[in-house]
Amino acid sequence: MFDRLMRTVGRQSDAMRDRPLFFGSHGQQLYGVFHPTRKPGVDRPVAVFCHSVGLEHMTSSRLEALGARAIDGMGLPAFRYHARGHGDSEGDYRDVTFHSLVEDAIAAADQARRLAGASSVIWVATRFGSLVAAEAMRRRSDAVALVLWEPVHRGRDFFRDTLRNLLFSQVAQNQRPNTTVEQSLLLLEREKCIELFGTYLHLTLYRSALEGDLEASLSAWNGPTLLVQIQKRQKLSPENARLKSAIERHDQRIVVEVLQIGDEPAWSMFPHPPYVSDDLIRETVGWVHGLVSS
């Protein structure tokens, strides 16, 4: 079934049924796409995709679009959105805070439930979106499952890694980096914003998300979870292993499924053609399908 599905996804599928739209979140107009399933069932959960920030939003957008279509093809409704200051939504990226991202995720979940007539949500979160989705889930009680695609575990680490990648990319282009990560962070404090891979890192987002902690936000979560590690390494990373055991500790009956994808993209650089992983989509859809069927 999934092979057949994958053949249609991203090719001549019936994406004409996708419903792109604008919806409101705290006075701002956000862009979203509703994927109404062709096989509507009785009160099925809706999958809500929570994207990463800045340039990573662009890198993962293709993956999320294909993922949402695959879930829709499998028989569940899905919803994608652009948070304020991102993509086609209203707002300025310089005003985006961790709080506003969470507000938008909550508004998107409400909108998705309304459109799908669903009473529960399956969160599918990519990278930094994991921190956002986890915080949104903590403030609601309608999540029935969680999918984490290469989650960011701490806001602080995310920004440091991004800056480190910037320095590495300069070396790769035969440039000698004229700064260190520490100096870049000092510059960010002073200038309020620094240039980063064709976009900016703003102090407002940095400060507001610095203390973001995935494990802490998921401290009360005890639902089915699919943890996808998209890294070249063979073993589960220490952070992912820690998160898995932390969630499983909450409830002995819960097993966090782990999927490892070795084809790791450069999240902070937009590749041409865009990054796509058929394995990731197939396995995610399979997991969600198994969950809903059972």
Added chain:
Amino acid sequence: MDWSQASAQLEREHAERPVVIPGPQGALFGIFTSPAPNVPPAGKSVILFGRNRWQRDRMGVDTARLLAQRGFSCLRFDYHGYGESEGPNTVMRTKKPWRDQAVAVIRFLRETMGLDRFVVSGFCFDGLTALSAFQSEWHSIDGLVFIAAPVLADTLQPIQFRYVGRARNFSEKIQVFLKLPVAQKLRIVEQTMRRCSERTSAVVRPALLAIAKGEEELRLSPAFRKSFAALARSRARALFLYGIDDNEYREFQVAERTLFAKLDSETCARLEIEIWPGQLHVPQATGVQRQILTRTVNWIETLHPSYEFLSSQRLSASNL
């Protein structure tokens, strides 16, 4: 230019609507921004080509909203295989711009929205795609902004990093190769030789032809030559923008020496070439990209039928 969210720009955000366009390989997803009602309409729709439609610090989004404030309707969309659009993930080749998608978008705007005059704009490969639309739609396009695009068949671009990366793993690959069964080894050798010969002929043949015929023009990619000819026979104005230190500018100089040199004075006057100091082909340099888009917006505005009136009005408003 103030790129922050002014109130007029916010109004244009609210005037946006998503569109789904039937493309050659499935649906293309885009956003249409309608022109501000309080300025005289330009009667032209600007198509902003990009990968994907909000790339580079959402400059395409800001550009669409700014142009809409100045009376132009705008469309930005994702190519097939990018963002939300359907279709396969194809590697882009500057020698083969995605003309069929450009034309599909123009026809969609014409057939579903009744728009009949267009302006096309793009950076690098997107510029080539924008230019390629002239091949079929030269009669309906009034303007082109063509930024830092490579135009030669045998491109002068430096070796790309991915090739360096592949070469770095060469010894590892050889070891793997040696462990393969003989039949598989032969198949790989055959494939590699075929690929090498295809690539060599694609690069060397046009250069040899050019040398043999003594025509430098043949070094330009056939797609560029064909599209340029269509642009020349249209009545459209065009802005070609390069940085003096761009490798792409070295390629474009071949076009200047050959194609541009053959144009009559009337056509020459329509096609402006602007060379900026430094490099423009630096997608990661946000400041430079903002300057390019500011120039793009200001240049497109000159295509407005009431441009003189609007600019004098703006000038008097700023003097107040």
